[in-house]
Structures are given as C-alpha cells and as structure tokens.
Amino acid sequence: MQRTDTTYDNVSHVNHGFQHEEQRPLPYAPPSGVNPALPQYPSPQNPQYPYQISHPPHSLDRYSPAQNLHQYTPQTAPVNTHHTVAHGLYLDANPVHKAAPRRKKWPIIVGILTTLLVVGGAIAVVLWFYGVFDCNLGRRCQTDNKCVGLSQWCNGVQDCSSGEDESNCFRLFGSNFVLQKFSNERKNWENVCSNEWNDNLGRQACEKIGYDRNTYVGFDEINISGCPSNKGVALKCIECGLNNMRRIVGGSTVTSKGTWPWQVSLQISRNHVCGGSIITPYWIVTAAHCVDELSNAGAWTVYAGFLTRTEMRSATGNSVSRIVKHSNFEPRTNENDIALMKLTHPLTMTSNVRPVCLPNEGMYFDAPRECYITGWGTLSSGGSAPDTLQEAKINLISRTTCNNRPVYNGRITETMICAGKLQGGVDSCQGDSGGPLVVRENSLWWLVGDTSWGDGCAFRNKPGVYGNVTYFRDWIYEQMRKY
Known part of the structure; x- marks a missing residue:
C-alpha cells in the first residue's frame, strides 16, 4: 500500500489489477452502483433516528x-361497478341521430375483419409453433x-x-x-x-x-x-461490521488485530498473493483477477485474524473448497472484477475475526465520502511489501470525475468505483488486490469495494479503482444461495 506524500506526474509504471508481481438469476433488474442515476428508494437515513425509515412509495403496501x-394481507381500493354520470352532465334518454341515408358498408367491414382475424390466427399459430407464445403468461x-x-x-x-x-x-x-x-x-x-x-x-x-x-x-x-x-x-442475519477500533490515522501500520477483523490474506504456497474480506464464516470476497489464472481452489489458503506475514508463516490457515469467479469478468478492462471463495470449514468468529457488512438496497455512498483501505501490498509501485498490515484513509471519487480525460478517460464503468486522492501519495498497490474498501455508517462498517486496478500506485490523477460491491450485491447473494 502506497502511503508516502510524494506525488508523481509521469506514469512510468502501469499497474493493471494491482496484481502480485510474481502471479498473474432469477432475472432481476441490475442493482445500482455507488452513484446510481435512478435510486429505487432515495429517502435519506437520519442517523438521529436509527429505527425510523421512510416507507416505499406505496403507503399501504x-x-x-x-x-x-x-402470506399477504393485500389492500385494494374499491372498484365502482355501477354506471355513473359526471355531475351536471345531461344525457338525453332518447337521443336522435340525424344522418343522410347512405349505402350500406357493413358487408365490406365484416369482410375486412374476417380477413384480419384469419391472418392474425395464422400468425399466432406460427408463433406458437416456434415457441413464442408458449409462456406468455409466465416466466x-x-x-x-x-x-x-x-x-x-x-x-x-x-x-x-x-x-x-x-x-x-x-x-x-x-x-x-x-x-x-x-x-x-x-x-x-x-x-x-x-x-x-x-x-x-x-x-x-x-x-x-x-x-x-x-x-x-x-x-x-x-x-x-x-x-x-x-x-x-x-x-x-449476521453480526457484521463491528471492530475494536477507537481511532484511525490514514496511511499507518495497524497495531491491533481487532481493528480490521474482516481482512484476510489469500496465499499460495505460503506466499501472500491477494487480500480478501470475510462476509460470512464460510465466504470471502476478493477480486476476479486474483483467481483468473489461479482457479484451483485446493491451491489457496486463507489466513484470518493475523496482523503480520511472519505469524502467518507458522499458522495453519483455512483451506478453500470452491472459487466462484464472476462469469462476465473481462481481464483486459477489469470489468466485473469480483470473485468469492468458499472455505472448507467455517471460520470461528472472535473479536479478531468478524465479517464486514454487505451494503443493503437503498444505501448510496457518494463522493467525497471518507473510506478506508487495508492490505499487505507494496509500499510503492514495484517496491517492497511490509510485514505488518497497513491502513489508509482516502475519499470516494465520483465516476464523472474519474472518467475525465486526465484521469481514466471513460474507462470507469458502473461495476467500478474510484477512491483515493487525485493529488496522489496514498493508494492501494500490488498485493492489495481483492482487499476491502470500507465505509462507516450507522456505527457499522460496510464493504463498498474490492481492490481491483489502477495506473501505477499513488500517481497524480490516477486513483485506485475498486469493484463496486453495491452493484454486485445480488450476484453475491445468488452465489451464496446456489452453493
């Protein structure tokens, strides 16, 4: 994790995916990202009244x-089945229709209607034969x-x-x-x-x-x-988002194991490759690019509750039984850069090992919201890696700003979040991939992103890019239900 105050104007090293140098539904509407255009329930939360919320638009629903x-208790408005007439409107009980006598046209009309019905019926039969209408009243x-x-x-x-x-x-x-x-x-x-x-x-x-x-x-x-x-x-459904931290100083060494209890180290052959976040005793969120070419679950070991690489070398760790990579992950652009690891045996929850909360529907995290990143990544682009877990305070950056020409010039999609400092100096780096980007709200910590990619580390106008966990929330739940 880059944490110096030095700024850089020239990108001499391109770091795609923050990768370790030695490694390389029932249909539903897609969830909105960090800055959604059309939030479904935009009512803001009032932290002074944590148990008071605004109901959805239909007050009786x-x-x-x-x-x-x-079991439902539906309420519907009464339907007036009687004929009514607007107040003050007079209707003649015996209306007189005055028209000049004309030639009868009903045989022509009947002929046209009959032809249309025959043609329409033939089309319907053809469509039915090819399966177009065989499930028109269902799914x-x-x-x-x-x-x-x-x-x-x-x-x-x-x-x-x-x-x-x-x-x-x-x-x-x-x-x-x-x-x-x-x-x-x-x-x-x-x-x-x-x-x-x-x-x-x-x-x-x-x-x-x-x-x-x-x-x-x-x-x-x-x-x-x-x-x-x-x-x-x-x-x-789970006790999440709690930690033992009293104060955070950005860009510093973590001194307490309970500060970021959801942070894990994902290792192959005792070598740290990527970070990850605990979301349940069985499930870890990480980046798809971490497992894209290393998809053998048996090769991975997860270490939870540790601060240093040194203590992990003598620890047993937890084996992985399944890796679920997003099926639409695109390595070239890092689109849909998210994956899940399922552990063979559940983690034992302690004050040092706890899950982070997945963001719920209706939660929106806008720039320049303060957020935090953690990891064992290198302290500079291509530099050495620390032994002890590092933390840094940064800010969310709007997708509009991040897509400006001097920054990422339109490369940031709805599956991504930008966070960092445009002036440079603080950023994720190689080895931080897959690790958490978290925000605190309502006294709990929420997983907003997984470390994905960036041009270099801590360069000016090149902030870190993270997988948009809010966007992937339904995908995560779908995999948890499936497996």
Whole structure:
C-alpha cells in the first residue's frame, strides 16, 4: 500500500489489477452502483433516528406474516361497478341521430375483419409453433426450462427445480436492515410488518436472502407507517461490521488485530498473493483477477485474524473448497472484477475475526465520502511489501470525475468505483488486490469495494479503482444461495 506524500506526474509504471508481481438469476433488474442515476428508494437515513425509515412509495403496501413467509394481507381500493354520470352532465334518454341515408358498408367491414382475424390466427399459430407464445403468461425456469406463472414467483412454493422462483424475493433495505418482500401481484417491494413475526420466520427469510441460518442474530421492531401498529421488521442475519477500533490515522501500520477483523490474506504456497474480506464464516470476497489464472481452489489458503506475514508463516490457515469467479469478468478492462471463495470449514468468529457488512438496497455512498483501505501490498509501485498490515484513509471519487480525460478517460464503468486522492501519495498497490474498501455508517462498517486496478500506485490523477460491491450485491447473494 502506497502511503508516502510524494506525488508523481509521469506514469512510468502501469499497474493493471494491482496484481502480485510474481502471479498473474432469477432475472432481476441490475442493482445500482455507488452513484446510481435512478435510486429505487432515495429517502435519506437520519442517523438521529436509527429505527425510523421512510416507507416505499406505496403507503399501504406491506407484507404481514402469519405462519409462513408468503402470506399477504393485500389492500385494494374499491372498484365502482355501477354506471355513473359526471355531475351536471345531461344525457338525453332518447337521443336522435340525424344522418343522410347512405349505402350500406357493413358487408365490406365484416369482410375486412374476417380477413384480419384469419391472418392474425395464422400468425399466432406460427408463433406458437416456434415457441413464442408458449409462456406468455409466465416466466421460464433457467435450469429446467419449465414455464411458471407470474403469480407463482415469490409465493412461497418452489416450482422451479432449482428454486429460483423463490430466490431474490426478500431483501434488506437501508443501514437499519429493514426487511422487504417482493410482491409479484403489485410489482413492487413491500415492508414486512412485525405483527405475528417470529425468529423462525426470521431464519427462513435470512436463508432466502442467502445467509446460513446458523448466523442468524434476531429481529427488532421499527417504526414504519402502513403496518398494523406502524411496526415493521429490522432483520439481522449476521453480526457484521463491528471492530475494536477507537481511532484511525490514514496511511499507518495497524497495531491491533481487532481493528480490521474482516481482512484476510489469500496465499499460495505460503506466499501472500491477494487480500480478501470475510462476509460470512464460510465466504470471502476478493477480486476476479486474483483467481483468473489461479482457479484451483485446493491451491489457496486463507489466513484470518493475523496482523503480520511472519505469524502467518507458522499458522495453519483455512483451506478453500470452491472459487466462484464472476462469469462476465473481462481481464483486459477489469470489468466485473469480483470473485468469492468458499472455505472448507467455517471460520470461528472472535473479536479478531468478524465479517464486514454487505451494503443493503437503498444505501448510496457518494463522493467525497471518507473510506478506508487495508492490505499487505507494496509500499510503492514495484517496491517492497511490509510485514505488518497497513491502513489508509482516502475519499470516494465520483465516476464523472474519474472518467475525465486526465484521469481514466471513460474507462470507469458502473461495476467500478474510484477512491483515493487525485493529488496522489496514498493508494492501494500490488498485493492489495481483492482487499476491502470500507465505509462507516450507522456505527457499522460496510464493504463498498474490492481492490481491483489502477495506473501505477499513488500517481497524480490516477486513483485506485475498486469493484463496486453495491452493484454486485445480488450476484453475491445468488452465489451464496446456489452453493
């Protein structure tokens, strides 16, 4: 990790991917990035009232559980089925139609309509034969190609063999972890009401999202309008985002193991290759370029809860059972630079080994928000690596600024985040790849990015680029559910 105050104007070394020098769904709308154009629920969180949130646009939309997760209590406006006339409008009971006698045209009209019906029917038969209309009132399962009606998605009954019709039906909203359920009937997300809610339902909902029921923490009632007693559910599927840190000084050596308890070292043959972040006892988030050419899970070992490379040399570490790289990762541009590692055995959670929180829907992190990077990467471009974990305080940089010609000239996509200092001097570097970029909100730490790439290290106008974890959130949960 580059942490000097020196600035550079000439890029003499191009560091793509911050790589170690010796190594080289159920369909859903893609989540927004750090600076989304159209946030779905843009209401800001008020830190003074951590349990008060704004409900979605439909004030009467809410999901009220009884004994299982899919029971709804819908409310609809009454429909007037009687004929009504606008006030003051007079209609003649016996209207008189005056028109000059003309030649009858109905045989021609009937002929035209008959021809159109015949032609339309023939087209429909052809389209049906080629499979165009065979699932027009539903959606096909990706695995078995089964046609499942729209009303059967997110109804609590598994109709697809893979269960994809019941995945992505629950989500957590905002920094207070408000539980929401998707309603296919109303085509929107609804707050889950707390009446008759219990821990058994909470564990089921956490599993639907992608968490193991063994990490379940509990739920709280929060104030939400539109629910009975105006109470909704705040669901904690895992204890995340906590550390032992009291103060941070940017660009310094970490002195306490509990400061960044989610930071891990990913090693091959006892050599540190990349960093990573704990998100559950089984799962580690890292960069796709770290495993692109080193995809054999058995070759990797994960070290959690350590500060120095020296102490890791005598430690056992944790073996990896599976590597899941984003299928659309593009090595040339580092597009979709994210991957997951699943451990063979779960980590034991302690004060020194803890998960970081994945950002929930409705959380937006805008420039120039303060954030923090950590890692065992080199202290200069092509320089030596430290023995002890390093930390640095930097700032988020807007995608617009980062795409300016002097910076990255349009190379930053929605799957990426820029962070650092435009004047240079503080940055991630080789060996930091895959490690965490975190932000603190509502007294918790959230994983905003994974260290991805940059032109050199700490050069002027060349800040670090990170995988946009907010964008990849649904992909992460999908893999956790799948595996």
